[in-house]
Amino acid sequence: GEDVEQSLFLSVREGDSSVINCTYTDSSSTYLYWYKQEPGAGLQLLTYIFSNMDMKQDQRLTVLLNKKDKHLSLRIADTQTGDSAIYFCAVGGPGGGADGLTFGKGTHLIIQP
Amino acid sequence: DAMVIQNPRYQVTQFGKPVTLSCSQTLNHNVMYWYQQKSSQAPKLLFHYYDKDFNNEADTPDNFQSRRPNTSFCFLDIRSPGLGDAAMYLCATSRDNTERDEQYFGPGTRLTVT
Numbered sequence: 001g002e003d004v005e006q007s008l009f010l011s012v013r014e015g016d017s018s019v020i021n022c023t024y025t026d027s028s029s030t031y032l033y034w035y036k037q038e039p040g041a042g043l044q045l046l047t048y049i050f051s052n053m054d055m056k057q058d059q060r061l062t063v064l065l066n067k068k069d070k071h072l073s074l075r076i077a078d079t080q081t082g083d084s085a086i087y088f089c090a091v092g093g094p095g096g097g098a099d100g101l102t103f104g105k106g107t108h109l110i111i112q113p
Numbered sequence: 114d115a116m117v118i119q120n121p122r123y124q125v126t127q128f129g130k131p132v133t134l135s136c137s138q139t140l141n142h143n144v145m146y147w148y149q150q151k152s153s154q155a156p157k158l159l160f161h162y163y164d165k166d167f168n169n170e171a172d173t174p175d176n177f178q179s180r181r182p183n184t185s186f187c188f189l190d191i192r193s194p195g196l197g198d199a200a201m202y203l204c205a206t207s208r209d210n211t212e213r214d215e216q217y218f219g220p221g222t223r224l225t226v227t
Contacts, residue, residue, distance in 0.1 A: 004155070035218075042117075042203055042218040043156070088155065100146055100158030100170075101216065 002026040006089055006104035013112045018076040020107045022089030027070060033090040033101065034063065034074045043088065046074070076109075084111045116140050117219035119204050125225045126194050134189040134222045136204030142217075144210050145187040147179060148203040150221070156203055162187060163210050191224075199226045 003025045012018045024032070030051045035043040049056045049063045049072070056063045062075040076083055086106040118137045126132040136145065144163050148156040160169045162181045176198070178190040191198055201221045207214040 008153075040220075040223075042119075042220040043205075044218070045215055048215075100148070100161060101156075103155035103157075105153065105155045 002029070002091055002102040004089055004091055004102050004104040006087075006107045008105065009108045009110065011110040011112060012079050014079060014081060016079055018074075018079045018083065018109055020074045020076075020087050020089075020109065022072040022074075022104055024070050024072065024089070024091045024102075026091060026102075027067070029091040031092040032063075032065065032072050033092070034061075034072075035088040035090055035103075037086045037088060037106065039085075046087075079109075079111060081111050081113075084109055117204055117206055117217050119202075119219040119222050121222060122220060123223050123225070125227060126191075127227055128196065129193045132191050132194055132224070134191075134202050134204075134224070136187045136189070136219055137185050138187075138204075138206045138217075139185070140206055140208070140217065141184060142206040142208050143184075144207045144214070145181060146205040146207075146216065147187070147189050148205065150201040150203055152200075159189070161210075194224070194226045196226050199224055 005023045033048040034046045036046050037043050047058050047061050049065050060077045064073045086108050088106045089104040090101040120135045146161040147159045150156040159173045176192050181187045201223050203221045204219040205216040207216045
């Protein structure tokens, strides 16, 4: 089955850029997602990218996709304390939503003052 | 306004005592999902309903059942909770079941088993 890997922690200084990385194994996935989870809360969709795109920018968020290497990254510009959360990379199954989403274990983003 | 509502937010049950978690949605979406998220782990899909059609994941234990009496509501029943079932249970909905259909998540129910 699909395997999605992320590093567990990332620590950045307030105001710097954060880059969260993700690798996946199933090349047939056509939609790749980034979700944010704040403490005690559910998952909030931040952004997603189609597999035929290399990059997508949405305000402070930039998603880069290297389909050849099956590598996805999320860049958060000008990181703020409110960005402190767990960020999950998720990949849609080959059956689309019928397979649900396969999530990575999440990257804890820690903001240093 | 909340679109995917889960009740209760926190649930404590005893080992072996059946428990039901509730999810409701105001989006009129066709698909409803249940995920299990254990501490420091990725959410894992347990099953989903497409309308009234139930789809179970192959590795979901028989201890977990689900009901969807109407479009708006979906329940997760744990027949005999074990200590290993303590987790956050996330409900999600999507308009349809293609990859392009965004999944909307509820806030989750944190289940504690004593």
